[in-house]
Amino acid sequence: MQHKQLNRTIAIATGLLMCAVYVLYTFHACLLSGINRSLKQTATAATMATSAAVTVAAVSPAPLPHVRILGSIVRIVPLVDDGTTGPKLLSPGSLNSTTTTTDASPKYRFLRQQGLRPSRHLPDALIIGVKKSGTRALLEFVRLHPDVRAAGCEVHFFDRHYAKGLAWYRHHMPPTIEGQITMEKTPSYFITREAPRRVRHMNPATRLLVVVRDPVTRAISDYTQARSKKRDMKRFEELAFTNGSAGGAVDTSWGPVRIGVYAKYLERWLDHFPLSQLLFVSGERLIADPAAEIGRVQDFLGLKRVVNEKHFYFNSTKGFPCLLKSEERSSPHCLGKTKGRNHPHIDGAALDRLREFYRPFNQRFYHLTGINFGWP
Numbered sequence: 321m322q323h324k325q326l327n328r329t330i331a332i333a334t335g336l337l338m339c340a341v342y343v344l345y346t347f348h349a350c351l352l353s354g355i356n357r358s359l360k361q362t363a364t365a366a367t368m369a370t371s372a373a374v375t376v377a378a379v380s381p382a383p384l385p386h387v388r389i390l391g392s393i394v395r396i397v398p399l400v401d402d403g404t405t406g407p408k409l410l411s412p413g414s415l416n417s418t419t420t421t422t423d424a425s426p427k428y429r430f431l432r433q434q435g436l437r438p439s440r441h442l443p444d445a446l447i448i449g450v451k452k453s454g455t456r457a458l459l460e461f462v463r464l465h466p467d468v469r470a471a472g473c474e475v476h477f478f479d480r481h482y483a484k485g486l487a488w489y490r491h492h493m494p495p496t497i498e499g500q501i502t503m504e505k506t507p508s509y510f511i512t513r514e515a516p517r518r519v520r521h522m523n524p525a526t527r528l529l530v531v532v533r534d535p536v537t538r539a540i541s542d543y544t545q546a547r548s549k550k551r552d553m554k555r556f557e558e559l560a561f562t563n564g565s566a567g568g569a570v571d572t573s574w575g576p577v578r579i580g581v582y583a584k585y586l587e588r589w590l591d592h593f594p595l596s597q598l599l600f601v602s603g604e605r606l607i608a609d610p611a612a613e614i615g616r617v618q619d620f621l622g623l624k625r626v627v628n629e630k631h632f633y634f635n636s637t638k639g640f641p642c643l644l645k646s647e648e649r650s651s652p653h654c655l656g657k658t659k660g661r662n663h664p665h666i667d668g669a670a671l672d673r674l675r676e677f678y679r680p681f682n683q684r685f686y687h688l689t690g691i692n693f694g695w696p
């Protein structure tokens with residue numbers, strides 16, 4: 321009897337341990353991908369150091385790896401490492417300090433001598449939404465610019481992690497040198513009630529980018545994403561209307577429908593920010609003519625127009641513009657498999673009914689932004 325109870329206790333303990341490991345892994349996926357990115361940057365820095373014939377070997381006894389590249393021994397040092405590899409506790413006084421601890425690596429000293437001292441800053445510009453409108457494409461395209469550095473993952477500070485404080489947020493930003501812009505994108509900020517006030521409190525001069533797309537297509541894209549995670553999901557039409565078909569009322573309590581009422585959310589942002597601090601990017605044009613749309617973004621951010629048509633090519637298999645190269649990959653590549661999914665067929669009557677539903681809200685949105693996006 322006692323033996324049986326012992327076995328049960330061991331089984332429960334093992335189960336709890338596995339859950340804890342899973343939760344830890346999930347929450348740190350962002351951190352892990354950040355580390356991975358840093359490692360890639362480290363390798364890039366090493367290659368640059370070689371091509372510039374900078375001999376950095378044997379300068380410091382730090383336990384950093386030495387590798388042979390093109391016949392030279394090179395000590396790999398991070399180009400923009402601030403000496404930390406994970407979250408660190410910041411003292412209360414460090415919140416307003418714009419610099420972070422620096423290490424003694426020669427590359428760092430070299431940058432400092434040039435007056436270039438990488439440090440982490442709160443974002444100057446945010447992509448606040450809208451989910452499934454092309455927010456990832458916008459971030460990947462704008463960060464091709466050498467003066468833009470962005471957090472790779474969605475940080476969710478202004479919605480989920482606000483209680484952790486600005487020092488926590490700043491620590492999630494990439495190190496930048498003078499003249500570079502820090503960016504972050506979390507699409508759920510657009511619909512988070514408290515986000516406009518919180519962003520304003522961080523910095524009333526924050527520039528805000530909003531990508532929008534026809535709300536009907538956006539709703540279908542949102543649904544397609546949800547269905548990819550939950551195979552037995554009901555049909556779109558059953559979820560979008562209260563009685564399960566286009567004959568009924570549009571169900572505005574369903575997220576994919578509700579988010580498309582852009583005017584309602586924009587009004588909240590306009591209570592805290594002047595229109596001139598927001599840039600509206602057309603999700604449709606971002607696909608049809610990414611260079612033109614990124615041109616507007618660079619102007620808005622006060623950047624030289626460096627990203628242009630030469631950075632893109634149209635991949636006819638994927639049906640989307642893709643990148644010839646990026647900060648992380650020097651070969652042509654498209655956004656991941658989760659971007660540009662095939663949408664399911666939606667009943668024509670349902671599409672018409674949704675279009676009719678959104679029309680007045682779209683008109684209001686055009687009125688507020690001063691832009692006619694031309695959605696049907």
Ligand code: A3P
Pocket residue numbers: 450451452453454455456457507540541542544603606607640641642654655658659660661662
């Ligand atoms: P679909 O996957 O439904 O086509 P977000 O990044 O905000 O989640 O938006 C995803 C949407 O970005 C995709 O929705 C796709 O239509 C759009 N998109 C815009 N430019 C893209 C590109 N170059 N590659 C892939 N998807 C792109």
